[in-house]
Amino acid sequence: MDAQGRHFSVSHFLRQNQNRIFENNRAWVEAKLEEDPTFFERLSAGQEPDYLYIGCSDSRVPANEIMGLEAGEVFVHRNIANLVPNTDLNVMSVIEYAVLHLKVKHIIVCGHYNCGGVQAALSHSDMGLLNPWLRNIRDVYRLNEKELDEIEDAEQKWKRLVELNVLEQCKNVIKTAAVQQSYTKNEFPIVHGWVFDLRDGLLKDLKLDFEEALKDIKKIYDLEVGPH
Amino acid sequence: MASQRGDAFDYALKSNEAWANYKGHQNPAFFEKLATGQSPSILWLGCSDSRVPETTLLGLQPGDVFVHRNIANIISPTDINSNAVIEYAVVHLKVSHIVLCGHTFCGGAGAALGDSRVGGVIDAWITPLRAIRKAHDEELNAIKDSAKRAVRLAELNVEAGVQVLLSNFVVEEAVKDRGLKVHGAVYDIACGKVRDLKCGNSGSLPGSATEEELEIIKGNHGMLVFGGDGAKMAIR
Known part of the structure; x- marks a missing residue:
């Protein structure tokens, strides 16, 4: 096949790839309506999700699919390596909205093994714009330096940093005024740390002791009381 | 209350187990x-709203869509969070399409149209939306129905976001070097469908228009034109 022909087939493939999206969207709408003719009508009345999911942007970890939840059931924020940096207005706005306005019952920070962001943080390279973002993961390494240094196997080290990163981001969620104040008043939300394993599709609960973590954090980061 | 909390939580974990078993059964090599x-062809930039689950509503599979979702799908030029996502998706994963998608009944648009303070950090986050509202005050005020006014603001927000994306250096470079497409769309919660706003650099999302329109759009952008019986190559 000549160069022109090859160009055609790649474009043609991409076009079909995109056609799939709108066709699939229509098929999904039809299937939903068949199950429940009022499905979309009910959704337009408002949202009352029980969960806020903070996960990785990675295409292999779609929140609703891995949790088996429907449209309307989980509020979602996804970024590189599921980070919750203190000064990031983007993720902080998401947490505030979910806790104070939607009154979610659970906040899940979900990482995943084979995370490219965590791997990049383990490598020693200048990644330009990504540096300040990945820096947060390197800080997690520093906070757990002794434990991680002792792991010789690179794959195991990578996996452990994925887990420790999730636990640290859970702490960052608990450091917010919204979570602390809502929990005192309503006994929710509860913060959970999960890791998704791409090899079997299963979620692993890291069993963060929320009450204990909250108590520890409040020793320094107590934002319970207003300025007055 | 405690047991209720436990139920919702256990439900999600059990539900995941059922899904993993189903997927593994359907295709034993799926997770392996x-x-x-990952080599997703699409970067989806959308709202955190629970009613807009991108992969589900697009009918796609794990591995297909790289995702960032925030309050009101705002693309701020100096937001490091979304910038890191865009950089990773465009430079490292080399996605072919960026879809910025707003939606109807958006709480963020509603808040930006109101005059009261939301409180905390949210007011700062939605400032770009307020600026758009001010810039289009006359047009928005002329819309009497508040839901329709919010949809219009959502559209204007997507258009502004697409402009920010097209001015992003790595996006601009990928558009030039390898034909990256940026699309703006709005998802209609009341009917479940994605509507193309045709405000990006490709005119239209393929598949969203009729065959005839599709050909013209392709032609407008000096791309391939597809004949009725398939395979013909021509540049307009």
Whole structure:
């Protein structure tokens, strides 16, 4: 096949790839309506999700699919390596909205093994714009330096940093005024740390002791009381 | 209350187990293949709203869509969070399409149209939306129905976001070098459908228009024109 022909087939493939999206969207709408003719009508009345999911942007970890939840059931924020940096207005706005306005019952920070962001943080390279973002993961390494240094196997080290990163981001969620104040008043939300394993599709609960973590954090980061 | 909380939580974990079993049963190599890497062709930038689950509503599979979702799908030029996502998706994963998608009944648009303070950090986050509202005050005020006014603001927000994306250096470079497409769309919660706003650099999302329109759009952008009986190549 000549160069022109090859160009055609790649474009043609991409076009079909995109056609799939709108066709699939229509098929999904039809299937939903068949199950429940009022499905979309009910959704337009408002949202009352029980969960806020903070996960990785990675295409292999779609929140609703891995949790088996429907449209309307989980509020979602996804970024590189599921980070919750203190000064990031983007993720902080998401947490505030979910806790104070939607009154979610659970906040899940979900990482995943084979995370490219965590791997990049383990490598020693200048990644330009990504540096300040990945820096947060390197800080997690520093906070757990002794434990991680002792792991010789690179794959195991990578996996452990994925887990420790999730636990640290859970702490960052608990450091917010919204979570602390809502929990005192309503006994929710509860913060959970999960890791998704791409090899079997299963979620692993890291069993963060929320009450204990909250108590520890409040020793320094107590934002319970207003300025007055 | 405690037991209720436990139920919702256990439900999600049990539901995941059922899904993993189902997927593994359907295709035993499914997860093994996922673990080898990702090569999504689409970057989805959307709202955190629970009613707009991108992969579900697009009918796609794990591995297909790289995702960032925030309050009101705002693309701020100096937001490091979304910038890191865009950089990773465009430079490292080399996605072919960026879809910025707003939606109807958006709480963020509603808040930006109101005059009261939301409180905390949210007011700062939605400032770009307020600026758009001010810039289009006359047009928005002329819309009497508040839901329709919010939809219009959502559209204007997507258009502004697409402009920010097209001015992003790595996006601009990828558009030039390898034909990256940026699309703006709005998802209609009341009917479940994605509507193309045709405000990006490709005119239209393929598949969203009729065959005839599709050909013209392709032609407008000096791309391939597809004949009725398939395979013909021509540049307009």
